[in-house]
Amino acid sequence: MKKSFTKTVWDSLGSRDLSVFIFIMGLTYLFVGYIFSTIVPPGWFDSFQSLLPLLVMYTLFFINLVICEIKWIPVAIGRCRQLELPRPDNLKRFGKGIGLDESYSINSLKQSLSKSFFRIKEYEVEGKSVLFYIRGLTAPLGNIIFHISFLFLLAGILVGLLYRVEGSFSIIEGRGFDGTPGFYNDIKGSPLSELPYIKFTLDSIIPEFWEGELLFTDLRADLTMEDGSKGSSWLSEAIGIDGASVTVNGIGYAISYNLKDREGKELKSGTVSMPNLFAPGMEDTLTIPGYPHRFLVAYYPDAKINGSNISNLSMNRKNPVIGLRVYRGRLPVFTGLLREGEEAEFDNHYISFPEVKYRGDFKFVKDSGFYFIWIAFVMMISGLVWRFLFCRKEVLIIEDKGEYSIYLKSEYFPLLFEKRIREMAGQL
Amino acid sequence: MNSEFICLLMAGIAYWGAIILSFREASRRIALYFIMPAALIVHLASAIIRWVAIGHPPVFGTYEATLAASWFMPLTALLAVKRHRQIELIIPWTALFALLHLAYGFTFNTARIPITISEQSIWVDLHAMAAWLAYGELFISFLLSLMLLMKTGGATILKGLPSEELMDELIFKYLVLGFIFHTLMFALGSYYSSTLFGKWWTWDPVDTLFMISWIIFGLIVHMRLFYGWKNERMAKLVIIGMITIFIGYWSLVYIPWATYHIFDIGLKMHG
Ligand code: HEM
Numbered sequence: 056m057k058k059s060f061t062k063t064v065w066d067s068l069g070s071r072d073l074s075v076f077i078f079i080m081g082l083t084y085l086f087v088g089y090i091f092s093t094i095v096p097p098g099w100f101d102s103f104q105s106l107l108p109l110l111v112m113y114t115l116f117f118i119n120l121v122i123c124e125i126k127w128i129p130v131a132i133g134r135c136r137q138l139e140l141p142r143p144d145n146l147k148r149f150g151k152g153i154g155l156d157e158s159y160s161i162n163s164l165k166q167s168l169s170k171s172f173f174r175i176k177e178y179e180v181e182g183k184s185v186l187f188y189i190r191g192l193t194a195p196l197g198n199i200i201f202h203i204s205f206l207f208l209l210a211g212i213l214v215g216l217l218y219r220v221e222g223s224f225s226i227i228e229g230r231g232f233d234g235t236p237g238f239y240n241d242i243k244g245s246p247l248s249e250l251p252y253i254k255f256t257l258d259s260i261i262p263e264f265w266e267g268e269l270l271f272t273d274l275r276a277d278l279t280m281e282d283g284s285k286g287s288s289w290l291s292e293a294i295g296i297d298g299a300s301v302t303v304n305g306i307g308y309a310i311s312y313n314l315k316d317r318e319g320k321e322l323k324s325g326t327v328s329m330p331n332l333f334a335p336g337m338e339d340t341l342t343i344p345g346y347p348h349r350f351l352v353a354y355y356p357d358a359k360i361n362g363s364n365i366s367n368l369s370m371n372r373k374n375p376v377i378g379l380r381v382y383r384g385r386l387p388v389f390t391g392l393l394r395e396g397e398e399a400e401f402d403n404h405y406i407s408f409p410e411v412k413y414r415g416d417f418k419f420v421k422d423s424g425f426y427f428i429w430i431a432f433v434m435m436i437s438g439l440v441w442r443f444l445f446c447r448k449e450v451l452i453i454e455d456k457g458e459y460s461i462y463l464k465s466e467y468f469p470l471l472f473e474k475r476i477r478e479m480a481g482q483l
Numbered sequence: 484m485n486s487e488f489i490c491l492l493m494a495g496i497a498y499w500g501a502i503i504l505s506f507r508e509a510s511r512r513i514a515l516y517f518i519m520p521a522a523l524i525v526h527l528a529s530a531i532i533r534w535v536a537i538g539h540p541p542v543f544g545t546y547e548a549t550l551a552a553s554w555f556m557p558l559t560a561l562l563a564v565k566r567h568r569q570i571e572l573i574i575p576w577t578a579l580f581a582l583l584h585l586a587y588g589f590t591f592n593t594a595r596i597p598i599t600i601s602e603q604s605i606w607v608d609l610h611a612m613a614a615w616l617a618y619g620e621l622f623i624s625f626l627l628s629l630m631l632l633m634k635t636g637g638a639t640i641l642k643g644l645p646s647e648e649l650m651d652e653l654i655f656k657y658l659v660l661g662f663i664f665h666t667l668m669f670a671l672g673s674y675y676s677s678t679l680f681g682k683w684w685t686w687d688p689v690d691t692l693f694m695i696s697w698i699i700f701g702l703i704v705h706m707r708l709f710y711g712w713k714n715e716r717m718a719k720l721v722i723i724g725m726i727t728i729f730i731g732y733w734s735l736v737y738i739p740w741a742t743y744h745i746f747d748i749g750l751k752m753h754g
Contacts, residue, residue: 071709078702082695089691211683221681265596273603291604293678300678306671420681428683432670439666443659468656471567 068115077116084109117209124202131195138192140176141462143183143453149462153473159480161452161459168450188450194466197441207431215424220248220299222419225310227326228412231256247342251299251421254281260306260413263450264370276303276415288417298421305416308354310377314343315398315405317399322404328414335367338378348388348401353378354411358392365392377408397401448472487536488593490529491550493586498557498578506573516533519561522578526554537595539603542611544596545736549588551615552732553581559619560626567653569645573626580622584656587733592637606675613668618732621661625725627654641737642690655707658721662700669697697723738751 057189067073141149155161165186169175173188226232230320234253236242242250255278263273276288284295293300323343331339332354341350357369358376363377381389381401389401398405451462465472504514513685530550533541536542541547560577631650634641644650672690673683684690703720706712712720 071705075702075705075709078698078705082702085691085695085698088686089688089695092686092688092691099639274697291607291675291679300681302678418681420677422681425677425683427626427669428677429674432666432673435666436670439659443663467659468652470646471652471656474567 059428060472067128068118070119071123073115073119074123075121077112080112081116084112117205120202120205124199128199131199134195135193138176139448140178140187140188141185141451143185143455144181144464146451148471149449149451149464152460152462153476155459155461155477155480159477161480164461165452167481171479173448173450174443183453183455186450186452187452189448191445191447191466193305194442194446197438197443197445199438201438201442204431204434204438207427207434211424211427211431213424214427215245215422217245218249219420219422219424220244220250221421222250223417224419225307225328225414225416226257227328227414228257228259232252232417248421251297251419253296253301253419254298255279255286255296257415258285259413260303262306262370262413268357270440274303274306276417296419298423299419300421301417301419303415304418306333307414307416309412309414310341310352310354310408311410311412312341312343312350313407313409314346315407317403317405319405326412332411335370338380347383349382350406351380351382352408356411371410376412377411379406379408381406443467452478485532487529487532487549490525490532490539491504491585493690494522494526494529495582497525498582501578502575502582505572505578511571515561515564515571519557519574520577523554523558525562526550533595540608540611542608545591545733546588546593548732549584551590551611551616553584553588555615556584556622557581559616560623563623563653563657569649569652570627571631572641572643573623576626576630580626591736604651604675604678606671606678610668610671610675613671617661617664617668618728619661620657620664621725621728624657624661624721627657628721628725631718632715632722640724647714651717654718654721658700658703662697662704665693665697665700669693689731689735692727696724696727696731699727 060103109438115187120145146152155223168188171190173190176185178185178187213312220242221244223240224232224238232238232253232255234250236250244250258277258279261273261275261277263270263402265272271290274290278286278288278294280286280296288294288301288303290302290304293302295301307328307330309328310332311325312324313321314323315321323345325340329339329341329352331337332352335355338351338353341352342348345372355365355367355374355376355378357366357367357371359366359374360376365376368374375395377395379386379389379391379393379399381399383402389399391399393399393408395411396407396409398407446468447464447467448466449464453460453462460478463469463473463476501514501518501522504510504518533547533550542551557574557577560573564574627650630641630644631647631654634644635647635652645653676685677683699720703712703717703724706720709719725737
């Protein structure tokens with residue numbers, strides 16, 4: 056009694072009806088999700104994904120898949136193994152033969168078949184000589200590979216959930232990044248993740264803009280690695296460091312300043328990243344510790360000065376000009392335009408900005424789950440090609456006293472195959 | 484008018500010519516073997532001129548997408564007819580759909596615009612290529628499905644179509660080819676998304692919609708194998724699947740929450 060109950064559960068969990076039911080559930084769910092995802096802000100739908108009914112559906116999907124495969128694999132392997140040579144007196148699996156009239160050539164058919172991946176068996180039965188062509192004997196394996204790929208997808212997702220770690224950091228040109236946790240802007244790690252060891256110096260950031268507009272056509276970061284080797288990272292092409300993919304996905308400006316007193320003695324200097332300085336024309340505020348002043352800085356990489364108006368022609372660093380306003384409290388003490396390195400005087404002090412550098416914003420992701428995902432995709436595609444493009448086809452040519460009879464069998468495409476065979480036989 | 488648009492205009496005229504010539508049995512061959520290939524060549528020339536000028540394959544933005552669709556559809560249809568002469572009738576219909584696609588494209592900005600850096604990669608080019616090949620193959624399956632339903636519904640304009648059984652096999656064949664390219668498109672897109680966003684899958688409206696089409700195609704194959712759904716039943720499912728594909732390819736720009744699949748400058752913030 057107990058056994059038959061288990062078997063009932065097993066059979067219904069692995070039934071084909073359930074597969075179709077899951078397909079329809081999945082479609083309904085995705086359809087609702089699609090409508091939802093077009094009307095709510097991006098990201099909301101992601102949280103919708105982790106709802107309980109869905110997890111039940113996923114679980115059911117994988118249970119169904121695994122049971123189906125457990126049942127199916129032995130059958131499919133059996134089919135791949137069996138190469139049952141057909142006998143002229145038992146042609147049940149072939150249906151009725153096709154008739155070729157005299158205008159067709161058996162030789163040209165034989166030649167074409169031997170060039171089209173067919174295996175050939177030649178034998179004699181009761182005085183009749185038989186030529187048996189077969190291809191796609193292992194096609195059922197394609198089906199298995201395709202379906203097993205879903206388990207690799209699942210493995211990829213699970214590995215990702217457990218081990219994935221990602222984060223971001225920013226570096227100014229010429230400076231190094233040493234990968235200690237404090238250097239990161241943020242780190243998001245899964246329970247078992249480990250921070251990769253990322254260490255390099257950012258030599259330069261090389262952006263390229265379309266006709267000078269704020270539209271990147273290229274963005275490259277040139278790096279020197281810890282061992283002295285050189286490397287580059289792009290927005291769309293990562294550099295691999297300790298298993299992590301590192302990409303540069305944004306830039307900003309960092310400005311170096313030099314503050315002097317009336318005698319020309321340097322009081323303070325440094326390079327600070329100014330997040331609001333980009334895009335050009337925007338103002339950002341610099342404060343120098345120990346001084347009450349606020350320095351409102353704007354940067355025009357390709358300035359055009361027209362009287363007291365300044366505009367920016369392009370994003371390229373062709374004619375850099377710095378717009379500066381200095382305030383003490385609410386009192387403006389300097390307003391003007393400076394070239395790089397040029398000094399501005401205020402309250403008996405001099406400030407200059409020797410250089411405006413780029414700051415590269417980097418992102419890294421380390422997710423070993425990806426490997427499983429790529430394997431899954433390769434399996435999917437090769438499984439489909441294997442299953443369908445090399446599906447099983449058989450040709451049986453029986454010769455009896457100079458008379459030929461031809462029998463065909465093809466999965467999926469019997470009529471197309473017959474047509475193909477007639478073409479191969481070629482009208483004389 | 485520049486040479487790109489002159490070539491495209493010539494292609495458009497040739498597509499029209501092919502449609503008209505196809506109505507008559509006697510001139511159908513001319514349309515098939517002469518006018519259509521010529522149309523494809525000048526259409527390609529137009530795309531190459533644009534390609535050289537902008538420095539990337541013209542497959543980004545709605546206008547360029549229609550350029551690609553209206554080239555790949557007749558191309559795959561011609562290749563299909565070369566193999567299966569019985570379905571010659573799909574050629575004028577494909578040409579008509581190609582023209583409709585182009586007309587839709589011209590309602591969008593046709594200016595030559597570069598792609599942003601995030602779209603500069605061999606992977607995204609291959610992804611787009613696989614997508615258009617899938618589109619072409621699935622379109623044939625869709626068209627044959629429509630014809631099958633019209634034929635069984637008694638339409639007389641479709642004289643000369645092969646038997647229902649053969650149509651059924653052909654619908655399935657092009658469905659499977661489309662399914663393979665669709666899967667390839669998924670894989671390449673996923674790989675690219677992983678380099679760009681660090682995620683191999685995002686629940687973007689477009690991704691979701693393509694998952695829907697993909698599952699519909701999977702369902703069709705299963706229904707055929709498990710329950711013997713063939714002919715008209717399969718044709719109806721193919722049409723539903725293709726409608727989701729049409730929505731997926733052409734509705735992006737109307738989605739209120741932009742998807743990262745929009746490449747029309749001005750519709751998307753760059754930077
Ligand atoms: C619920 C999970 C699934 C189960 C249990 C399942 C089961 C099966 C079985 C047993 C077959 C072989 C039928 C036969 O040859 O007689 C099959 C075929 C097929 N399945 Fe699935 N499947 C599942 C999910 C999917 C999904 C999600 C897709 C893709 C969208 C898919 C695509 C295919 C394809 C393309 C075939 C045809 C290959 C062939 O003819 O051998 N399957 N499936």
